[in-house]
Amino acid sequence: MARQENRDRDERDSEFVDKLVHINRVAKVVKGGRRFGFAALVVVGDQKGRVGFGHGKAREVPEAIRKATEAAKRTMIRVPLREGRTLHHDVEGRHGAGKVLLRAAPAGTGIIAGGPMRAVFETLGVQDVVAKSLGTSNPYNMVRATFAALTKEDSPRSVAARRGLKVSVLQSRRRDNNDEAASAAAEA
Numbered sequence: 282m283a284r285q286e287n288r289d290r291d292e293r294d295s296e297f298v299d300k301l302v303h304i305n306r307v308a309k310v311v312k313g314g315r316r317f318g319f320a321a322l323v324v325v326g327d328q329k330g331r332v333g334f335g336h337g338k339a340r341e342v343p344e345a346i347r348k349a350t351e352a353a354k355r356t357m358i359r360v361p362l363r364e365g366r367t368l369h370h371d372v373e374g375r376h377g378a379g380k381v382l383l384r385a386a387p388a389g390t391g392i393i394a395g396g397p398m399r400a401v402f403e404t405l406g407v408q409d410v411v412a413k414s415l416g417t418s419n420p421y422n423m424v425r426a427t428f429a430a431l432t433k434e435d436s437p438r439s440v441a442a443r444r445g446l447k448v449s450v451l452q453s454r455r456r457d458n459n460d461e462a463a464s465a466a467a468e469a
Contacts, residue, residue, distance in 0.1 A: 299325045299350050300400040303420040304342060322420055323349035325357070326404025332431070333357035334401070334424050358428065361436035366408040369437065374430025379422030380415040383430050397423040
């Protein structure tokens with residue numbers, strides 16, 4: 282029975298992709314010299330719209346990575362994706378001095394993003410996105426700001442449900458507004 286549970290856990294864990302974003306070595310000065318510790322930042326995702334990040338600290342690098350990976354699996358969020366490849370709309374996120382701008386992109390664009398944000402998008406399963414970090418380059422704040430932006434992401438289905446409309450009605454209104462804006466621009 283225990284062997285079966287182990288196998289189930291391994292299969293569940295194997296569906297996730299994890300990326301090591303950053304390792305920080307810290308030193309504590311003691312009487313005999315320095316004691317080194319390591320802090321790891323890991324992003325975990327299933328490449329189908331779920332992603333999480335975690336932070337782990339330990340005296341050894343592999344142990345810090347293991348702790349961070351477990352923490353990331355506990356804090357996963359689901360992000361709605363358009364056609365399973367990009368975001369539904371442009372969105373901004375902030376955390377501390379970290380500010381990021383995420384933009385939906387047409388097919389074939391790829392992931393245009395800096396290091397920590399790129400790891401988030403790769404594990405999330407996004408194929409086309411343009412992202413820009415406007416604030417700090419601190420990987421912790423960049424990842425948290427990216428997650429803040431991703432939590433603001435809404436799908437047309439959830440917007441329609443909130444407003445008590447059908448998705449088709451919502452999207453037809455959008456097309457009508459775009460046509461009016463285009464005709465107004467052509468007249469001017």
